[in-house]
Amino acid sequence: MLKRFVGLMVAASAAWLPQLHAQAYPVKPIRVIIGYAPGGSADAGIRPLSRVLEPLLGQPIVIETKPGAAGGVAMEFIVKAPADGYTLYYFDSGPLTISPHLAKVGYNSIASFTHLGHVCGSGSMLVVHPSTPFNSVAEVVAASKRDPSKWSYGTSGVGGPHHLSGEYFKSVTGANLLHIPYKGGGPAMTDLMGGQVPMLFSSLGPAVGAVKTGKIRALGVTSLTRSGAFPDVPTMDELGIKGFDSTAWYGLLGPAGLAPDVVSRLSQALLKAGEDKTLREQLNATGCDADFLTPAQTVDKIKADFAKWGRVVKDAEIKAD
Numbered sequence: 001m002l003k004r005f006v007g008l009m010v011a012a013s014a015a016w017l018p019q020l021h022a023q024a025y026p027v028k029p030i031r032v033i034i035g036y037a038p039g040g041s042a043d044a045g046i047r048p049l050s051r052v053l054e055p056l057l058g059q060p061i062v063i064e065t066k067p068g069a070a071g072g073v074a075m076e077f078i079v080k081a082p083a084d085g086y087t088l089y090y091f092d093s094g095p096l097t098i099s100p101h102l103a104k105v106g107y108n109s110i111a112s113f114t115h116l117g118h119v120c121g122s123g124s125m126l127v128v129h130p131s132t133p134f135n136s137v138a139e140v141v142a143a144s145k146r147d148p149s150k151w152s153y154g155t156s157g158v159g160g161p162h163h164l165s166g167e168y169f170k171s172v173t174g175a176n177l178l179h180i181p182y183k184g185g186g187p188a189m190t191d192l193m194g195g196q197v198p199m200l201f202s203s204l205g206p207a208v209g210a211v212k213t214g215k216i217r218a219l220g221v222t223s224l225t226r227s228g229a230f231p232d233v234p235t236m237d238e239l240g241i242k243g244f245d246s247t248a249w250y251g252l253l254g255p256a257g258l259a260p261d262v263v264s265r266l267s268q269a270l271l272k273a274g275e276d277k278t279l280r281e282q283l284n285a286t287g288c289d290a291d292f293l294t295p296a297q298t299v300d301k302i303k304a305d306f307a308k309w310g311r312v313v314k315d316a317e318i319k320a321d
Contacts, residue, residue, distance in 0.1 A: 003265070005231060007196060009281065014075060014161065014218055015131035017029075017174070019188075025059070025085055025203075025261065025262050025265055026057055026086065026265075027057045027059075027084060027091040028086065029059050029060040029061065029062050029084060029086075029087055029106070030048060030057065030059055030060075030062070030085070030088060031060050031061075031062045031064055031087050031088070032050065032061055032062070032063055032064070032075045032088045032089070032090050032252075033064050033065075033066050033077065033078060033087065033088070033089045033090070034046055034063065034064075034065055034066070034074065034089075034090050035065075035066060035067060035068075035070075035074030035091065035092070035095070036065065036069030036071065036074065037065060037067045038065055038146055041092075041122075041203065041286060041287070041288065042090060042092060042207060042250065043063075043065075044205075044286045044288075045090065045119065045120060045250050045283060045286060045288055046063055046090040047063070048278075048279055048282040048283065049090070049119065049273060049279065049283075050063065050274050051279075053269055053270070053273050054278045056269040056272055057265070057269050058275060062156075062158060070094060070095065070099065070159075070160070070262075070289070071091065071092055071094060071095040071099075071263045072095050072099060072105065074089055074091070075091065075095045075096075075107060076105075076106050076107065077088070077252070078113070078253070078255055079106065079107045079112050079113075079255060079256075081113070081254075081255045081260075082256050083254065083255045083256065083257035084259055085259070085262040085265075085266065086245070086257075087254065087255070088116070088252055088253065088254045088266075089113075089252070089253050089254070090119075090250060090252055091250065091251055091252075091253055092248060092249070092250050093161075093247075093248055093249045093250070093251070093302070093305060094160065094161055094248060094301055095304075096109040096305075096306070097302060097305035097306045097308075097309050098159060098160075098164060098309045098313070099155070099159075100306070101235065101309060101310045101313040101314070102159045102258040102313065102318065102320040103320050109267065109302055110299060110302065110303070111256060112255075112256055113253045113254065113255065113256055114253060114254045114255065114256055114257065114258040114263060114295075115228050115251065115253050115295050115298045116251070116252040116253055116254060116263065116266050116267050116295055116296065116298075116300050117251055117252055117267050117270040117271065117292060117293055117295055117298055118249060118250075118251045118291060118292065118293035118298045118301060119249075119250045119252065119270070119274075119283070119287055119288075119290070119291075120249065120250055120252050120283045120284075120288035120289055120290045120291055121223065121247040121248070121249035121288065121291055122203070122205075122223070122227070122246075122247060122249065122287050122288040122289065123165070123204070123219070123221045123222035123223030123227065123235075123245075123246060123247045123248075124161060124162045124165035124166075124201040124202060124203070124204075124205055124222045125201070125202050125203075125204050125207055125218055125219075125220070125221045125222070125230065125233065125245060126140070126153075126169070126200075126201055126218070126219045126220050126221075127192065127199065127202050127207055127210075127211065127216045127217065127218050128140070128199040128216065128217050128219060128292050129192055129193070129195050129197075129198055129199070129201050129216060129217075130199060130214065130215070130216070130217055131195055131198075132198050132199065132217075134199070134217070134219065135217070135219075136219060136239070137219050137220045137236065137239050137241075138239070138240070138256055140175065140177075140199065140219065141173045141175045143176070144176045144177050145174060145175065146177055148176035151176075151177050151178070151179040151199075151299075152177055152179070152180050152197060152198065152199075152200060153177045153179060153180065153197070153198070153199045153200060153201060153221070154164050154179075154180040154181070154182055154186050154188045154189055154192060154197040154199070154201075155179065155180075155181060155182065155183065155188060155193075155198045155200065155201050155202075156181075156202075156203070157181050157182060157183060158181045158203075158318065158319070158320065159313075159318055159320050161246070161247075161248035162185075162200070162201040162202060162203065163179060163181065163201070163318070164181060164220045164246065164309055164312055164313075164318075165201045166201040166221075167179070167312050167315075167316040167318065168308075168312050169201070169236070169241075169244075169246075170221070170316075171312065171316070172241060172244065173241060173250050177199075178255070179288075180197055180304060185206055186206070187201060188200055188202065189206055189210065189250075190206070190219075192216055193210060194213050195217060201222070203271070203287065204221070204227055204230060204287030204288075205286050205287035206228050208229055208287070211230070213285060215227055218230060218233045219233075220233065220234055220235065220236050220238075220239050221233050221234070221235050221236070222235075222236055222244060222245070222247065223235060223245065223246070223247045223289070224237055224243075224244075224245045224247075225289070227284075227287060227289060228284030228285070228289050229285065229286075229287045245287075249288075249291075249301075250288060251293075251298055252264075252266070252270060258287060260310035263295065267294065267295050270292060271292055271294070273292070274290060274292025304312060
């Protein structure tokens, strides 16, 4: 009888162990990778987000940078990481929705990862030098059609989100603009302010000071809603280019195969963090407007953007550097 009782207790304990393990997650610090050097927009977003997530998860979050290949190095790293919930990636959408159309990558944008949620999105912004005659997007389109050899636009580089915004803009408006790629947004903005290039499709964050001081003029943003950082600048949609939506965005993911209970714990914590007013304000101030989505909504967004940017890359015949 005693042996039978002990056997039943052991069996019951074994049945509960997996559930107890899942409920206990996390039991140690969580490492979150970013694919760019400290000081950039990824770094600016994950730090306030981690401060809100830490008390919700009950563990410290350790941020680790793995820069290279426009986020691709970190993406390849996370594919091979253990699927235990202790190595995650605060990713930007480019390596998932743009890069696979430009070069061979060692991952599938959906199947290679466990998507945990969308955090924030940022459109590009069309900005011009004050010496240009442009006070509206319509004037840029009209002038480029009248004299296509005269007008060009700069971006942070070939195949980046701002280049894609520019080519998407050209495809739907018929604008005739020559693309001038720079090796980063900083040099591009310097040349715009110096008058070496007439206009940019630019990140929002770096443009804040220059727009406020009148060194450059903002004409429109490429997101469907106005940016919290530029509430007075209209969207392309508002300006008559209906449905125009070109946003780069950030989210949280892990390697494929995360346990359902771990996914639930992380995704629910992420949605709860999105209710924090201070966090949303901090994200908005970086030019990345807070928009917390479920894993399923995030996957749908990846699929839609993947298809859209594939068409733009093909139609514009964009080749990687």
